[in-house]
Amino acid sequence: MKWRGGKQSTNIDDRTGRSSGAGGKLVAGGGIGTVIIAVLFFLFSGGDISSLPDVLGGSEQAANYQTENVAANDYTEEKEFSAVVFGHLEDYWQAVFQERQESYQDPTLVLFTDSVQSACGYATSQVGPFYCPADEHVYLDLSFANELANTYGASGDFAMAYVIAHEVGHHVQNELGITQQLEKIRQQVS
Template identity: 65%
Template sequence: MRWRGNRQSSNVEDRSGRSTGKIATGGGLGVVVIALIVFFISGGDLGAVTDTLGGNSTPTTYQTTPTTTKDYTEQKEFASVVFAHLEDYWNTEFKESNEPYQNPKLVLFTDSVNSACGPATSQVGPFYCPADQNVYLDLSFADELSTKYGATGDYAMAYVIAHEVGHHVQNELGISDQVDKIRNRVSTTEYNQYSVRLELQADYLAGCFTKYLAGKSYQGQPILETGDVEEALTAANAIGDDTLQKEYQGYVVPDSFTHGTSQQRINWFKRGYQYGDLEHGNTFNEQNLDLAS
């Protein structure tokens, strides 16, 4: 992805580095432990922490010494550029639909962070918190994608960020609220199916964003480079529920899936890349069951 020199988002808060204050205790240690369990069992790297942590804690003002190494600075600039492109894309889409849209914020942190959804560690991976409309990201996840999941290349990380912003779009459209209201009316197994469809829709939206970038250029050069789409697909494949469960526990439990199989994630990202609109992204439509299987 050609990103150097592109506009960087101003909606980025850097909480990286060692905190010089105390992390607020909202959900308590037990909440963090539960979040870690979700991560290892269901691949919670893409939003599961939002489902696990609730929204009863009070955000804390962090006093940190931001990381300033060359590698970190470059990763931060990259994430800021991707976030800026996402702002441009979704503001345009919502404006054309005559719908209001509020930009989310990207919060960068190291090791642990406190959000309006509760405290979390970097082990739960990137996540979106609807209570404060922030995307939380420890930039070390880029290295984890490469070394642990074999998803190399900068666009693998761009896909992750786009997926999390996809959750913000769902929140703006009221989709997240609709799914959340179902939680207490159905069994855990049934609710997992709704969760899967929510996650697959976020993959679809990441595909839409990628199609948008494919038509953009900077200084006469296309922003997307050869292999970028494949990098996103490799990442989607690596973090499917079935793939992660096989890796961590040696067998697959479909009823416990919360994010979708590797093939489902690939299918919906491809669909988003094909159509690039909201009309074809209804993962909750029964007619789309073939794509969600």
């Protein structure tokens, strides 16, 4: 994936290296991952589907940015990567909503390590990435790429871009009112 030097989002709250207090409950919603995967692929590949097997297979072309920087404690490259992916997603969803003649508010990406306090409560890195509808923030522990690669065998830039896009998908659902509709249905069902 070609991302280095790309436009970075300015909606980033870097909380890496900070400690957070405990308490609260974490809330998350459902996803629209497949559509987002396709969008991301076309954004980063220029629409050339011939490279899709390489990207999905985690070949050398889709180098694992996390393993390249395991020793770096400041996560500089991971922060840049996340900001570029987030920037592409902002541009894409702004255009989609503008085409529909609807307003869209970009979410904020909160980067953290170990634990974080959100409007949905306290979360540790074991929770993984999540979206909090109460503050409209996407929360990403930068060490999650290690877990993707080591626990699930999903290494490479594309895997982490998918995770970020998936969480932004929760925000899109919230913006469209889908999250609220699902909550009403849940309350009506035992």
